[in-house]
Amino acid sequence: GDSVTQMEGPVTLSEEAFLTINCTYTATGYPSLFWYVQYPGEGLQLLLKATKADDKGSNKGFEATYRKETTSFHLEKGSVQVSDSAVYFCALTGYSSASKIIFGSGTRLSIRP
Amino acid sequence: GAVVSQHPSWVICKSGTSVKIECRSLDFQATTMFWYRQFPKQSLMLMATSNEGSKATYEQGVEKDKFLINHASLTLSTLTVTSAHPEDSSFYICSAGGVKDTQYFGPGTRLTVL
Numbered sequence: 001g002d003s004v005t006q007m008e009g010p011v012t013l014s015e016e017a018f019l020t021i022n023c024t025y026t027a028t029g030y031p032s033l034f035w036y037v038q039y040p041g042e043g044l045q046l047l048l049k050a051t052k053a054d055d056k057g058s059n060k061g062f063e064a065t066y067r068k069e070t071t072s073f074h075l076e077k078g079s080v081q082v083s084d085s086a087v088y089f090c091a092l093t094g095y096s097s098a099s100k101i102i103f104g105s106g107t108r109l110s111i112r113p
Numbered sequence: 114g115a116v117v118s119q120h121p122s123w124v125i126c127k128s129g130t131s132v133k134i135e136c137r138s139l140d141f142q143a144t145t146m147f148w149y150r151q152f153p154k155q156s157l158m159l160m161a162t163s164n165e166g167s168k169a170t171y172e173q174g175v176e177k178d179k180f181l182i183n184h185a186s187l188t189l190s191t192l193t194v195t196s197a198h199p200e201d202s203s204f205y206i207c208s209a210g211g212v213k214d215t216q217y218f219g220p221g222t223r224l225t226v227l
Contacts, residue, residue: 093216
């Protein structure tokens with residue numbers, strides 16, 4: 001079945017460092033890919049998404065490119081801030097909003113001032 | 114943007130009692146809603162898919178008689194944890210299907226069973 005594998009955490013970086021969180025997927029068909037972020041004590045927020053190959057999703061300085069050839073959707077940010085400390089989930093789903101979302105295990109990110 | 118609310122945001126109950134959690138789509142209609150469970154420092158586990166006007170579809174291993182789901186209208190789904198026990202303590206999150214591949218998540222309900 002469909003699955004998402006993402007980099008295990010926790011990841012600890014200094015402020016202004018470059019961030020990469022790896023995510024690869026296995027899916028039949030052409031899924032949509034997502035990154036969600038969960039701040040402490042809160043629910044999930046959609047960070048960015050891409051719906052087809054070579055699409056780049058971006059938001060708040062974060063970027064991820066849908067790579068069909070490597071089945072990857074790595075999350076990157078050029079300069080992280082303390083406020084980026086959170087848990088990040090890579091996920092995929094089918095075309096319809098009635099499709100299940102398959103989540104990766106989550107990567108906890110901590111940024112040191 | 115689309116907003117999904119959950120009520121209550123946190124609840125503490127005694128073992129053996131039942132707890133109802135509501136999930137509402139505030140400014141859109143959702144024929145499909147999803148219920149997830151999240152243990153501390155873990156990912157979300159899909160419990161069931163709730164379809165308006167029909168029975169919920171439960172994931173393997175989820176007890177449907179313990180986690181009762183009702184999707185009575187296009188804007189409301191409820192999850193009732195029956196005869197709750199301490200092992201049911203968790204963070205419960207719902208999501209509602211919007212346009213195309215988009216789902217909107219509620220803020221979650223933290224359940225603590227004493």
